[in-house]
Amino acid sequence: MTWIVPNLWLVPALPMLAAAIGALLRRRGRIAAATLAIGSMAVSFLLSICALLQVLANRSGGQILTFNFRWFQFGNEWLKLGWMLDPLTAIMLVMVTFVGLLIFIYSVGYMAHDENFTRFFCFMALFAGAMLGVVISNSLLLLFMCWEIVGLTSYLLIGFWYNKPEAAAAAKKAFITTRIGDLAFLLGMVWLYAKTGTLLFYDGGAGCLEHSALTQLVAQSTAIGLAASTGIALLIFCGAAGKSGQVPLHVWLPDAMEGPTPVSALIHAATMVAAGVFLIARIYPLMSAHAGAALTPTVALQVVTWVGAITALFAALIAVAQFDIKRILAYSTISQLGYMMMGLGVGGVAVGMFHLITHAFFKSLLFLGAGSVIHGCNGEQDIRRMGGLRRLMPITFAAYAVGMLALCGFPLLFSGFWSKDDILRSALTWSVSRVPFYMGAFGALLTAFYMTRQVFYVFGGSSRLAEPSRDLLHNSHATGPAHASALPRESPAVMTVPLVILAAFAMLLGFIGTPAWPWFQSFLDGTHTTFAFSAFSGLNILPVMISSSLLVFCGLGLGWAFYGHKPIESSQASDPLNTIQPSIFSFLGHAFYVDTLYSATIIRWNTGCSRVCDWLDRWVWNGVVQTVSYFVVGIAHLDDFFDTSIVNSGFDEGCQGVSRSGQILSLLQDGQVQSYMRIIGCALIVLVIFLLWGAKV
Amino acid sequence: MSSLQDYLLLSSLLFSIGFAGALIRRNAILVLVGIELMLNAANLNFIAFWRYGPAPAALTGIMFTIFSISIAAAEAAVGLGIILAVYRHFRTTDLNLMNSLKG
Numbered sequence: 001m002t003w004i005v006p007n008l009w010l011v012p013a014l015p016m017l018a019a020a021i022g023a024l025l026r027r028r029g030r031i032a033a034a035t036l037a038i039g040s041m042a043v044s045f046l047l048s049i050c051a052l053l054q055v056l057a058n059r060s061g062g063q064i065l066t067f068n069f070r071w072f073q074f075g076n077e078w079l080k081l082g083w084m085l086d087p088l089t090a091i092m093l094v095m096v097t098f099v100g101l102l103i104f105i106y107s108v109g110y111m112a113h114d115e116n117f118t119r120f121f122c123f124m125a126l127f128a129g130a131m132l133g134v135v136i137s138n139s140l141l142l143l144f145m146c147w148e149i150v151g152l153t154s155y156l157l158i159g160f161w162y163n164k165p166e167a168a169a170a171a172k173k174a175f176i177t178t179r180i181g182d183l184a185f186l187l188g189m190v191w192l193y194a195k196t197g198t199l200l201f202y203d204g205g206a207g208c209l210e211h212s213a214l215t216q217l218v219a220q221s222t223a224i225g226l227a228a229s230t231g232i233a234l235l236i237f238c239g240a241a242g243k244s245g246q247v248p249l250h251v252w253l254p255d256a257m258e259g260p261t262p263v264s265a266l267i268h269a270a271t272m273v274a275a276g277v278f279l280i281a282r283i284y285p286l287m288s289a290h291a292g293a294a295l296t297p298t299v300a301l302q303v304v305t306w307v308g309a310i311t312a313l314f315a316a317l318i319a320v321a322q323f324d325i326k327r328i329l330a331y332s333t334i335s336q337l338g339y340m341m342m343g344l345g346v347g348g349v350a351v352g353m354f355h356l357i358t359h360a361f362f363k364s365l366l367f368l369g370a371g372s373v374i375h376g377c378n379g380e381q382d383i384r385r386m387g388g389l390r391r392l393m394p395i396t397f398a399a400y401a402v403g404m405l406a407l408c409g410f411p412l413l414f415s416g417f418w419s420k421d422d423i424l425r426s427a428l429t430w431s432v433s434r435v436p437f438y439m440g441a442f443g444a445l446l447t448a449f450y451m452t453r454q455v456f457y458v459f460g461g462s463s464r465l466a467e468p469s470r471d472l473l474h475n476s477h478a479t480g481p482a483h484a485s486a487l488p489r490e491s492p493a494v495m496t497v498p499l500v501i502l503a504a505f506a507m508l509l510g511f512i513g514t515p516a517w518p519w520f521q522s523f524l525d526g527t528h529t530t531f532a533f534s535a536f537s538g539l540n541i542l543p544v545m546i547s548s549s550l551l552v553f554c555g556l557g558l559g560w561a562f563y564g565h566k567p568i569e570s571s572q573a574s575d576p577l578n579t580i581q582p583s584i585f586s587f588l589g590h591a592f593y594v595d596t597l598y599s600a601t602i603i604r605w606n607t608g609c610s611r612v613c614d615w616l617d618r619w620v621w622n623g624v625v626q627t628v629s630y631f632v633v634g635i636a637h638l639d640d641f642f643d644t645s646i647v648n649s650g651f652d653e654g655c656q657g658v659s660r661s662g663q664i665l666s667l668l669q670d671g672q673v674q675s676y677m678r679i680i681g682c683a684l685i686v687l688v689i690f691l692l693w694g695a696k697v
Numbered sequence: 698m699s700s701l702q703d704y705l706l707l708s709s710l711l712f713s714i715g716f717a718g719a720l721i722r723r724n725a726i727l728v729l730v731g732i733e734l735m736l737n738a739a740n741l742n743f744i745a746f747w748r749y750g751p752a753p754a755a756l757t758g759i760m761f762t763i764f765s766i767s768i769a770a771a772e773a774a775v776g777l778g779i780i781l782a783v784y785r786h787f788r789t790t791d792l793n794l795m796n797s798l799k800g
Contacts, residue, residue: 671797672793672795674792677719
C-alpha cells in the first residue's frame with residue numbers, strides 16, 4: 001500500500017485537471033463538465049480511501065509518511081515542497097472527497113436550470129482540488145498557495161450569479177476580509193522561514209514542526225516578551241480566523257450565502273471554512289510549543305480558545321434573530337467553527353477535528369436540505385414565507401430534522417452530541433478559566449433554540465408562500481432556480497439521495513468518538529483503544545453529558561414554546577421574541593451592528609484615506625506632474641524654434657549649396673563625345689606644356 | 698637626310714590634324730577618319746624611333762607598326778559597325794544630336 005504516499009498528489013491533481021478541462025468546454029458541454037467533475041472526485045475519493053487504509057496499516061509504526069522534493073534553488077538553499085500522509089490528512093481527505101462528491105451529485109439537480117452549468121462545475125472542481133492540496137501539503141508554502149486558490153474559488157463561486165449586485169459585493173467582501181487574515185498569515189510564514197530556514201512541516205528532523213526547530217523558536221523572544229513561536233502562531237492564527245470566520249473577521253461568511261446553495265454547503269460550511277481549523281490542527285505542535293514543562297496552555301492556544309468561545313456565543317446569539325434560511329445556517333456555521341477553535345484550544349487536535357468532521361457532515365446536510373427547500377419554494381429564502389413543508393417535502397424534512405438534531409447535539413443518537421460534548425468536557429477542565437465552558441454551554445442552548453425556531457418556521461404550520469412578499473428586498477432571488485408551480489414540491493432524486501446518505505452519516509459518525517470507544521481521538525493521537533462502557537464513569541463525563549443534554553432539551557423546549565406551541569399564522573406576523581423584547585431582537589437581527597460598526601469605522605477610515613489620497617493625487621502629485629510637463633513642453637518649444645530657425649535654415653543653405661554646385665558640375669556632362677574629347681585635349685596640352693616646362697628647367 | 702626631329706614634327710602635325718578633325722567634325726565618319734590619322738601619326742613615331750634608335754637592324758619597329766595597322770583596321774571595322782548601328786537607331790550621324798551619354 002505504500003505506493004499511495006508518492007502518488008498522493010493525484011488526489012488534488014485530478015479535480016484540478018477536471019477543472020482545467022472543464023474551463024475549455026463550451027457552454028453546452030453540460031454532461032461532460034458534470035461527468036468530469038464527479039468522476040474526478042470519485043477517483044480522488046477512492047484514492048483517499050487507499051490513503052486512509054495505508055494510515056490504518058501504518059498505525060503501529062507511528063511515523064508520519066512524507067514525500068518531499070526540491071522545487072527551486074536560490075542562493076545556496078533549496079526551497080522544498082512536499083506532501084504528507086498522517087491520520088489528520090487521511091481523515092480530512094476522506095471527508096472532503098466524500099462530502100464533495102455528494103454535493104457535486106446534488107448540484108447536478110440544483111443547478112440543472114442554470115445556463116452557466118459548466119462554469120459552475122469547473123469552479124467547484126478547482127475548489128475541491130485546491131482544498132485537497134491544502135490538506136495534503138507538507139509545506140506551509142504549498143499550503144498557502146492552495147489556501148489562496150481556495151480563496152479565489154470562494155470568490156468566484158460567491159459571485160457566481162454576478163448579475164446580482166449583492167452577490168458581486170459579497171464576493172468582494174469575502175475576498176478582501178479573508179485577505180486581511182491572509183496578510184498576517186503570510187507575515188507569520190515569512191517570520192517562520194527567517195527563524196527556521198524551512199517551511200516543511202516534517203522533514204526527517206529538520207522540519208519547522210519538529211523538535212529542534214520548535215526548541216529554537218521557543219527560546220527566542222521578541223520585543224514585547226512573547227516567544228517567537230507564539231508570535232508566529234498568532235499571525236498564522238489570523239489567517240485561520242479570516243478563513244474560518246472567527247470574530248472579528250466573520251462578517252463575510254453570512255454574505256457569502258449569496259452564492260448557489262451547493263457552494264454554501266461545500267465551501268462555506270463543510271470544507272473551506274474548516275480549512276482554518278485544519279490549519280491550526282496542522283501547526284498544533286507550534287501552537288502548543290512550551291519552554292520546558294509549563295503547566296498552563298500557551299498564549300497562542302489561550303487566544304485560540306477565547307476567540308473560539310466568543311465566536312461560538314456571538315454567532316449563536318445573532319442566529320436567533322435571522323429570517324433568511326441560509327443566513328441562520330451561516331451564523332450557525334460561524335458558531336460551530338468557534339466551537340472547533342475552542343476545542344483545539346482546550347482539548348487538542350482530536351477534540352477540534354472530531355467536531356470538524358461531524359459538523360462537515362451535518363452542516364452540509366443542513367445546507368443541502370435548505371437548498372432543497374429553496375429549490376422547492378421557487379427560490380424563496382425567507383423562512384417567514386415558508387411553512388407547512390413537512391407534508392409537501394417529506395424526504396427533505398426527515399433529512400433536515402436529522403441534521404438539525406445533530407447540530408443541536410440531541411443526546412446519544414446524533415454525532416453532534418458526542419463531538420460537542422467532547423469540547424465542553426475539555427473546556428470544563430481547562431486550567432486557565434471556566435468562562436469558555438459557560439459560553440459554550442450557553443451557545444449550545446441557543447443552538448438548540450434557533451434550530452427549533454427555524455424548523456418550526458420552515459416545516460411547521462401551513463404554507464405561507466402564496467402570501468404577498470413582506471418587503472421588496474427579499475425579491476432578490478430572481479436569478480435563482482425558478483419554477484412555474486406555486487406549491488412547493490419534493491426535489492428530484494439526484495438531490496434527495498445525497499441528503500439521505502449525509503443524514504445517515506450525521507447520525508452514525510458520532511459513534512466513532514464516544515467516550516466509551518474513542519477510536520477517532522486515538523486514531524489522531526496514534527494510541528490504541530478498546531471498547532469499554534466503564535469509560536463513562538470517568539471524570540466529568542457523565543455530568544457533562546447530562547448537563548449538555550438538559551441544555552439541549554431546554555433549548556428545544558423553549559423553541560417549541562415560542563414557535564411550535566402555536567403555529568405561525570401569517571408571514572406578516574411579528575416574531576414572538578420580537579414581541580417580548582423588540583430592541584434586543586432588532587439588535588441581534590442586525591448582527592450586533594458589526595457591519596454598521598465596520599462601515600462607520602474601518603470602511604469610513606479607509607474611504608477617508610482614499611479621499612485624502614485622491615486629493616493628493618489630484619492636486620499635489622498632479623500639480624507636480626503638470627509643472628514638470630509644462631516645463632518639458634516649454635523646452636520642447638525652445639528646441640523647436642532653435643531647430644526651425646537655426647539648424648534647419650543652416651542645413652537648407654548647405655543643401656542648396658550642394659545642389660547648386662551639382663547643377664553647375666552637371667553641365668560638364670553634356671553627353672557630347674566631342675566635348676569630352678575636348679577636355680582630354682586641353683588636359684593633353686596642359687600636360688605637354690608642363691613637361692616641356694620641366695624639361696627646360 | 699632628314700633627322701628624327703623632322704619625322705616627329707611631321708607626326709605631331711599629323712596627330713594635331715587628326716585630333717582637330719575628331720574634335721571639330723560633326724559627322725561621325727569623319728571623326729573616325731580623324732582618329733585614323735592620329736593612329737597613323739603614332740605609327741610614324743614607331744618607325745621613326747626604330748629607324749633612329751639604338752638597334753635599327755632588328756625589324757621591331759616594322760613589326761610593331763604592322764600589328765598596329767592591323768589592330769587599327771579591326772578597330773575601324775568595329776567603329777564603322779557602331780556608327781552604322783547608331784545611324785540605324787538615331788537616323789543621323791551628327792554627333793551634336795547624340796547626347797544620350799548624358800544619362
